[in-house]
Amino acid sequence: MTSIAIPQGQAQVSPRQWFTALFLGIALAVTQAASAKATPETFAPLAEQISDSVVNITTSTTVSSRTGPAPQIPEGSPFEDFFRDFMERGPGGEADPAPRSRAALGSGFVISEDGFIVTNNHVIQDADEINIEFYNGEQLPAEVIGTDPNTDIALLKVTSDAPLQPVPFGNSDEARVGDWVVAMGNPLGQGFSVSAGIVSARNRALSGTYDDYIQTDAAINRGNSGGPLFNMDGEVVGVNTAILSPNGGSIGIGFAMSSNVVTKVVDQLREFGETRRGWLGVSIQDVTDDIAESIGLENVSGALVTDVPEGPAQEAGVEAGDVITGFNGNDVVDTRELVRRVGDAEVGTEVPVTVYRDGEEVELSVTLGRREEAQAIRTAATPEEVPQSDETELLGLTVSPLDEELREELGLSSGMDGLVITEVADDSEAFEKGIRAGDVITEAGQEKIASASDLTARVEAAQEAGRKSILLLIRRDGNPRFVALPVE
Template sequence: MSSLISSVRPAIRGAGFGLIVATALMLPPRAMVGAVVAQTLSDVSIADMAETLLPSVVNISISQEGDADAGDRPVPKVPEGQPFEEFFEDFFDGEDGLGNRPVSSLGSGFIIDPSGIIVTNNHVIENADTISVTLASGETLDATLLGIDDKTDLAVLKVEPETPLPAVKFGDSRNVRIGEWVVAIGNPFGLGGSVTLGIVSARGRELDGPYDNFIQTDAAINKGNSGGPLFNMDGAVIGINTAILSPSGGSIGIGFAVPSELAENIVDQIVEFGRTRRGWIGVRVLEVSDDLAASLGADDPSGVAVGSIIEGGPSDGGPLEEGDIILSFDGHEIDSPRDLPRFVAEGRIGEPADVEIVRDGERMTVQVTPQLLEDPELAASEPAMGDEALPDGGAADPPGLPVTLYGLTLGDLDDNGRALYQIDGDVEGVLITGVEPESAGADEGLEPGMVIVEVEQNAVSTPQEVRSRIVKLISEGRRSVSLMVAAPDGALSIVSLVLE
């Protein structure tokens, strides 16, 4: 995850206000708006719901014992003159002013089993020597770390209560609709038991992780809410609050939650095995452009194309072949190269899965059996992109995952891309594989087959490098970025991409 993604992580910056004005112009009369809202919430009392759910949400703190340089650790601060300033100074600095309480992180979590199993974010408990969980009753218990998954920023803890704890259940985030009401409960700025109400403002958001599929919400989420639950109106957990978009680190109404459809399976695996068990099918895939679809005999650019088969991988020897276009995996439609890794990783290891493909213009279904990816460090790219298997059991550097931003879809400049767009062998950088009409990239004349060589005079070699550099510039207040771009024949040009 990017360092700009807050704890939730310090904040990603950037937001506009044009949408507020545009939406306001479209609102129905005031009386009608009130009627719609009243009708939507008429069958549920937020107060009753909060009273039921609050006992299942916990506060989490960590400490790093025996640290001789405790004073060098970052200590939460409140700006001068703001509410709670004195409280925070007393709590974190102590009487000697040296920060003698070794608390270095405050976050949230929620109980999923009465025996004391708790879910939170990995970044909340990362590098902890001890972990403490404070229940809604005020009782504090020592927690044991059962396992983590840093690719999705999840962690599972275990406490030993004297009596069963109130637990909540995961809901099905696949049924969540944009505009649906949701409730977030957590520990913002150490103020435990805070409840906020909002709606699902978007789905399928991607930040930096290989399996990102975040739910976006405008329910207020701040630092300390990390790891807390996002509930639907049935009181089921449909997300784990993880990150915020903010120029200041405080809520501006854009928060992100790991969806339960992804989290529940990972949590179950951590509880059972102590780690995640992801599958892979050993193929590298490409986004399907109109030209590529036509060359492979497809009528439209749906799905992803198999660029290569990994030697020794699950698909070595069939049934997938180079040039196949994968339309769906185990019933899940594939819209982009990012979809396949997630669906394969969530699938059943060792069990055949139906894969719908187009081969030489003919639609057919084959069965592929995912195998366990033994090295968890390869989990960022193993299912779809596949890592080059080496004789010694290691792996080559994994290829970068495709990235979409400002209307541009970016991919690795590999042999397939060079051949498809006839790119000169001397050109190095990041391949543009798609450009949305009327986007910022299209406005600058960028086209598929062009290569981004530099971002603000810094050479780039992966899609993630391009995104991270642009996100950093946004965080610094930049509204445009200079790109050096190479045409397939190697001719260089400079364009200024407007960041709006």
């Protein structure tokens, strides 16, 4: 508390001076209080508040005692009978070696009084038994309610005679770089442990489609996986998932999946036992500077549609070459943002989608499907050698028209038009951008092409329009992508 001394004696203090001094005193007190909150003298009260809600997780998995591939012995070898007997009976002479149990450790936290617990999917994956240990030493078996490998989140359930102590989720979007955070878990199997640090960065992406990680320098080690990352109000703002380390130990670079992603996943696992994400039904890629220039798009943002298979987007009128600039009332910055927004949307809802097409914005309405039901892997044969005939050189590429034989070799649908690339100049920009022999050009300048003359005409049209580049739709192994190549 800051006190303000009022001068006594002969000097007279005007009301204005007195209120000014009072205001400065209050401002100083608020500043000191904020400073004290930003740099706590101890984390002990917070640790005591959260300890009963954090759990250690031990799993056991039954695995075969014989691991690794069997040795390959040539037929007729004098050692053939010996090795067959060795592999069938085992090195100790036992007829069927007994399987063994493998244990794993992790962490988690309670989110409800009736026993729901959150952890990482990789902590409990393939486990035969899951044991939960509480801070007071009590142990309970757990069952798996649901998992989501895409975000590495799992929801467990235990049955307890007494209500458990849950912790609330916080708003991870409010976590600022530099804010204090506390991690609690079971590092390296040493038991309950607390570490403190700050938010080092936000919105980190590692390798997943729905990644939104908080980076922290709070010590996170093996065994911390699935444990909570708390803010100073005792709210969970992240689930500790991964570390960046050359030696397996903490070097101050840890990652926690943000709570705003986790809560959506947990709600669905709790209700359905599985995730139900929205599905738009398009293949997309980021818009680059040269792609934006080639189609006259003013801002380098949005998600460029490369393919529209049968599905919600096709039914709504989305076309390959469209740039999705808005989804459900929000601007789309890039493909990552669009994927997350679509995934967060409710299955079956009708949402407005804004696309940029032929220099204008077009408003469409799409009824979302369910991603989990629509996912499929499309495979196509990759030719070992592409026959070369009727070749034309353009844009650093040597191209040849498609015929039925080539379509069959490339795994393309009958009747698909385009140009197959038979050679790419090593010093060309096309080579630098990843175009290779065997790729197929199906569109140029956002128009379908069937011959080299079509491609030449589209290049000349781009030059006449003052374009610096032309947009090509390239297909490889059944997967389309747009590439912009210079025409100057």
